[in-house]
Amino acid sequence: QVQLQESGPGLVKPSETLSLTCTVSGGSISSYYWSWIRQSPGKGLEWIGFIFYSGSTNYNPSLKSRVTISVDTSKNQFSLKLTSMTTADTAVYYCGRLSLNSPYWYFDLWGRGTLVTVSS
Amino acid sequence: ENVLTQSPGTLSLSPGERATLFCRASQSLNSYYLAWYQQKPGQAPRLLIYGASNRATGIPDRFSGSGSGTHFTLTISRLEPEDFAVYYCQQYGSSPWTFGQGTKVEIK
Numbered sequence: 510q511v512q513l514q515e516s517g518p519g520l521v522k523p524s525e526t527l528s529l530t531c532t533v534s535g536g537s538i539s540s541y542y543w544s545w546i547r548q549s550p551g552k553g554l555e556w557i558g559f560i561f562y563s564g565s566t567n568y569n570p571s572l573k574s575r576v577t578i579s580v581d582t583s584k585n586q587f588s589l590k591l592t593s594m595t596t597a598d599t600a601v602y603y604c605g606r607l608s609l610n611s612p613y614w615y616f617d618l619w620g621r622g623t624l625v626t627v628s629s
Numbered sequence: 630e631n632v633l634t635q636s637p638g639t640l641s642l643s644p645g646e647r648a649t650l651f652c653r654a655s656q657s658l659n660s661y662y663l664a665w666y667q668q669k670p671g672q673a674p675r676l677l678i679y680g681a682s683n684r685a686t687g688i689p690d691r692f693s694g695s696g697s698g699t700h701f702t703l704t705i706s707r708l709e710p711e712d713f714a715v716y717y718c719q720q721y722g723s724s725p726w727t728f729g730q731g732t733k734v735e736i737k
Contacts, residue, residue, distance in 0.1 A: 554674070554717060554728035569725040603673055613680045614721035615664040619673035 511536035513620035531604030549600035635729035652718035
């Protein structure tokens with residue numbers, strides 16, 4: 510059974526860079542699209558971006574200037590970097606897998622989420 | 630950006646009752662690209678419906694989805710105690726992918 514697990518710091522200072530990793534266990538990262546989504550009380554659920562296992566990416570335009578998503582197939586992991594963090598970036602960050610059920614798109618698997626708080 | 634507006638914000642119902650949740654898109658959307666999720670406190674969202682009307686694996690048949698264009702509906706035919714949660718619609722038709730703000734189904 511494939512599972513996703515987010516890891517990274519729970520506390521980030523304003524202006525710093527957030528780095529999170531999602532580890533895929535019980536299956537291969539290959540052949541799928543992988544994504545980051547966040548959820549905050551103020552903005553609800555917000556899609557951050559996705560990466561194909563080969564490395565091609567697509568980002569939310571509202572975050573594009575600050576986001577980098579990368580993949581390490583040798584470790585079965587993909588990662589999120591979000592620069593210039595502010596209090597507005599405080600949220601639960603989820604990693605997710607996109608289905609291969611063409612032509613449909615949907616998140617068929619989610620990690621449990623990790624709370625990231627931005628505070629000095 | 631295709632804004633999804635869900636209504637009502639909160640639905641107060643009793644177990645055994647029927648729940649009807651609405652999701653309206655600001656721009657017309659291919660129904661292939663509309664999904665519904667259920668979220669319980671402290672948990673990640675769980676896929677219920679994809680392609681507007683297809684139940685995900687393991688989802689009971691009391692959940693059904695319908696709609697096209699800009700109007701989509703999630704129906705729970707008879708509420709079970711475990712169905713009281715928050716429900717979100719999401720569109721994948723255009724970037725950025727967006728979620729509705731959610732409908733909370735609470736016990737009356």
